[in-house]
Amino acid sequence: MSNRPFRFVHAGDFHLEQPPGGVREVPDHLRELFIESPYWAAERVFETVLAEEVDFLVLSGDLLDPLRTGPRGPLFLVEQFERLAQRGIQVYWAGGRVDSPDAWPAAVPLPENVHIFGRGHVEQFIHLRDDEPLACVMGVSRAGRGVIRTGDFHPAPDGPFSLAVAHGSINPKNLEKRPVDYWALGGRHARSTLPGTSGVAHFPGTPQGRSPAESGPRGCTLVQVDHQRNVRASLVHTDVVRWHNERMMVDQGTGREDLQGQLSRRVQELVDAAPRMDLLIRWTVAGEGPILAQLRGPKLAGELLQWLRSEYGYGPPAAWSLSLDVESTAVLPPKWYEQDTIRGEFLRAVRAAQLDPSLPLEVETYLSERQLAGTLSDIVAISDEATRQSVLREVALLGADLLSGEEPQS
Numbered sequence: 001m002s003n004r005p006f007r008f009v010h011a012g013d014f015h016l017e018q019p020p021g022g023v024r025e026v027p028d029h030l031r032e033l034f035i036e037s038p039y040w041a042a043e044r045v046f047e048t049v050l051a052e053e054v055d056f057l058v059l060s061g062d063l064l065d066p067l068r069t070g071p072r073g074p075l076f077l078v079e080q081f082e083r084l085a086q087r088g089i090q091v092y093w094a095g096g097r098v099d100s101p102d103a104w105p106a107a108v109p110l111p112e113n114v115h116i117f118g119r120g121h122v123e124q125f126i127h128l129r130d131d132e133p134l135a136c137v138m139g140v141s142r143a144g145r146g147v148i149r150t151g152d153f154h155p156a157p158d159g160p161f162s163l164a165v166a167h168g169s170i171n172p173k174n175l176e177k178r179p180v181d182y183w184a185l186g187g188r189h190a191r192s193t194l195p196g197t198s199g200v201a202h203f204p205g206t207p208q209g210r211s212p213a214e215s216g217p218r219g220c221t222l223v224q225v226d227h228q229r230n231v232r233a234s235l236v237h238t239d240v241v242r243w244h245n246e247r248m249m250v251d252q253g254t255g256r257e258d259l260q261g262q263l264s265r266r267v268q269e270l271v272d273a274a275p276r277m278d279l280l281i282r283w284t285v286a287g288e289g290p291i292l293a294q295l296r297g298p299k300l301a302g303e304l305l306q307w308l309r310s311e312y313g314y315g316p317p318a319a320w321s322l323s324l325d326v327e328s329t330a331v332l333p334p335k336w337y338e339q340d341t342i343r344g345e346f347l348r349a350v351r352a353a354q355l356d357p358s359l360p361l362e363v364e365t366y367l368s369e370r371q372l373a374g375t376l377s378d379i380v381a382i383s384d385e386a387t388r389q390s391v392l393r394e395v396a397l398l399g400a401d402l403l404s405g406e407e408p409q410s
């Protein structure tokens, strides 16, 4: 069946209740940007909806925890929803971990253009344009541990383009059985599209990175659907401050000036790649040579950090260096990896994850709801390879340490 072309914006995981964290200090001149960034980035999502004149907005959960934002959060969202209402733009919202429909304060009524999906069973709306069906929008708010039950979605076989909106985890294998054209998913802070599914299954990620683990560009997704129901999803940047983890390699011949030159070239590249964007950079120096020992000492790292900050940190745009550390290079005895012990088994599992970046860490299953709602969600959502590797290195060292307690050190 042919379809009328249309466009929508898909966004989620605003987490208005959660200012960025995971840094030792925030300088005065970046404090406001830092604290306000979740709101400013969310506002850019609504501005994208207006600027692109899309047909509707799909929100896949975790917009805010109203208890933690206080009245400001709901009032902000209502104001934004009303801007869309003035232009006749509908909003379809499935609640996630923190924004269950029951959590919304009764004192702040939602405008009529906002449709919140209930918990427990899938609801469906037929979105009309000029009284003709454009899309069938199905959705459900998260319940319990948030495993999305794909079998609960029943798009009509000869109906219009179908969307399923939900927050949580999903088994890509189950997607094949449901003829849904677009799965609007939430719950991952890194933008991703699940591979190998017939319909598109997409997580737009969070509009604003919140910690060094959420590095790189963030935004919302503009989705265009053509006559043949082909989907084109593109990233629209909404972040107002961007995180970077930069790993600099040194060798036997690297001196202080060389390292300064390397750092300065890299800052320039980052600034050129995102002009007008404030940046927060965490540096790790790795490799070999005498400069590493100097950096571990009391002075050099601090001096370089001061120099980076005064050269580039005040902008505009500001490229603020958060920290400069030497990568932990402690090496575990190779034979520990071969031993038939819990420690050996643990280290082999970590090594497998280090060698194969596509291997999911799946830490989510070991964490409670409360842990997942807090800062540990950053670890669950590790998005870039450098962070993954450094976390796994620390995991190996810490785990080996804890598991070595009872055994002779060998």
Ligand SMILES: [Mn+2]
Pocket (backbone or CB within 6 Å): 013, 015, 062, 187, 188, 189
């Ligand atoms: Mn989230």
